[in-house]
Amino acid sequence: MTNYLDINKNEELLKKQLNYALANSPFYKKRFADCKIDIDAIQSHEEFRKIPITTKEDLQNYNEEFIAVRKDEIIDYVTTSGTLGNPVSFALNDTDLDRLAENERLSFEMVGVRKSSVVQLTTTLDRRFMAGMAYFLGLRKLGAGIVRTGSGLPGLQWESIQRFQPDFLVAVPSFLLKMIDFAIENGIDYKNSSIKTAVCIGEPLRNPDFSLNSLGQKIKNLWDIELFSTYASTEMGTAFTECEYHKGNHSLPDLIFSEVLDENQNPVESGKIGELVVTPLQTQTMPLVRFATGDMVKFYGQNCDCDRKSMRISTPVGRKKQMIKLKGTTLYPQQIINLLTAFQSLKIFVIEASLNENQTDEILIRIPNDFAEINKLQEHLQAGLKVKVSLKKTSVEKIEQLKFPRESRKPKLFHDFR
Known part of the structure; x- marks a missing residue:
């Protein structure tokens, strides 16, 4: 089974994104011309794969050439986390921020957040960090209650939980362990708190066979709340999120076209590990075409018990360069x-x-x-x-x-x- 599962559903959006990049991105104007890429002639998976991969080095070395809007349209500047090197600058206009909000609205709905929910965000909205802002925008669009505690400070986290009674936490898994340690040391009855679910970011929570990894299991043994895994990156501007069945992270087909490729840049079969390559859809400021994330993920296919028709992948099992x-x-x-x-x-x-x-x-x-x-x-x-x-x-x-x-x-x- 090929992993081009969403192409019929989002072929129109993909073609529109390719044409937008060709018309507006200095980098892709040159790239498509140099490689003699005819967008109108792309009618199959094989022809699409003739478009060269865009690398993180391209984004670092030619950063300004990826800007596809006037500078006075840019509203927000962020940087990547710099896990594999120097952080890369990234910019968003008003349309991109709306898209980012829609991405998180859909992702939060997938894990069960509703308008009546209250969500505590233990992530920073500053330090050029896209994710914290994205969570806030998505929850605001969904209409849910938001408690912005920011990162660290376990005492403030528990005081906020007791004061506002949130049902959801958004947190790095290892920070949940710090919160548990603080609760135990300070006699807080954390097991009977209002928190029922944690949306986990930044660190893998599960093994490729869907079981909780050692970190996830340690949390679950201490605090029996539901744990959801997510995966995203600044460049993608899109999240892959677990549904209620916890059998892989779903893509959002209207917002991203995804491939999982082997070392020869061919699609891997279901059950195999490859590098995630993405083409974010409906982006304007810095469109990316076939961007190699450097993340190695397991590809699960499309069918899921939740009946969503979208690609499912694991959280990264490692970095290609690592x-x-x-x-x-x-x-x-x-x-x-x-x-x-x-x-x-x-x-x-x-x-x-x-x-x-x-x-x-x-x-x-x-x-x-x-x-x-x-x-x-x-x-x-x-x-x-x-x-x-x-x-x-x-x-x-x-x-x-x-x-x-x-x-x-x-x-x-x-x-x-x-």
């Missing part, structure tokens, strides 16, 4: 993170990748100086990864500095020095 070849074994950082998170007595860690003298990959995991179960942890990792990795005792202060760099908007558990 793939590690360790003694003949292919690994992604998230596999290591899941195993470390599952080891209950290990409270903090960071992972470092580097090249050894033979220019092959090496992995080093920094663990606290006072961690006592180093042999058990080594056995646990070797059983899960099928290969031995190095552990190094480090001060908690040093690990915290690496995990929470000042310039980052989210915890950084993996550092790539290759």
Whole structure:
């Protein structure tokens, strides 16, 4: 089964987006001319795939050439999180902001948010962060109640929950654990709070087989609320969101055309892992055509028990550029993170990748100086990864500095020095 599942439904929107990019984007005017791409001649999947991939390097190196509107039309400037390098600038006009609001309205409705709901946003609306603004715009369009607490400050989060009685939280999964720890330490009856559901962002929550990963399971064991997984990026301006059956993250076919491609840029079959390549639809300021996200996802196909006819994918199993070849074994950082998170007595860690003298990959995991179960942890990792990795005792202060760099908007558990 090919993963071009939505092409009949959104073929008109896709063609319209291609023509818009050709007419208005300096980058794509040149790209289509150089590659002799005739938009009107694209009548099949094979012809569409002749359009070259747009890379993150293209977006970094030719950033201004992607702007397809007059500068005085731009309303909001944001940047990407910079996970794989320097943050990339991105801009939105009024139409893009309306589209962003519609994306989040649809996504929140998918997880059960209604006009009568109250949603607490534990995300920042500042620091050039698109997601926090998107959640606010989407909830406003839906008409739901919003509590804007921002990031951090567990005490404020619980005071707000007690004061406003929200039913939903939007939060990074690891922050939910901090909220639970704070509640336990301060005698807060968190299990009987108003919160029934958490919409989880920024970190993977599930394994490719739909089961909760170690982080998700740890949260669920401590706090029996419903957990929804989401996946998005600044460049896409679109979210992939779980439905109530929790069997993959659904695309929004009217807002994005998606492909999952193998290393030869051919569509993968259902059940296989490939790189997510996207063409956001109905965008104006910075249209992207066949943009390679760098995220490796599992493709599930279209059929779902919820009867929505849209592509389903996993949250990223890893970054294409972060793939590690360790003694003949292919690994992604998230596999290591899941195993470390599952080891209950290990409270903090960071992972470092580097090249050894033979220019092959090496992995080093920094663990606290006072961690006592180093042999058990080594056995646990070797059983899960099928290969031995190095552990190094480090001060908690040093690990915290690496995990929470000042310039980052989210915890950084993996550092790539290759």
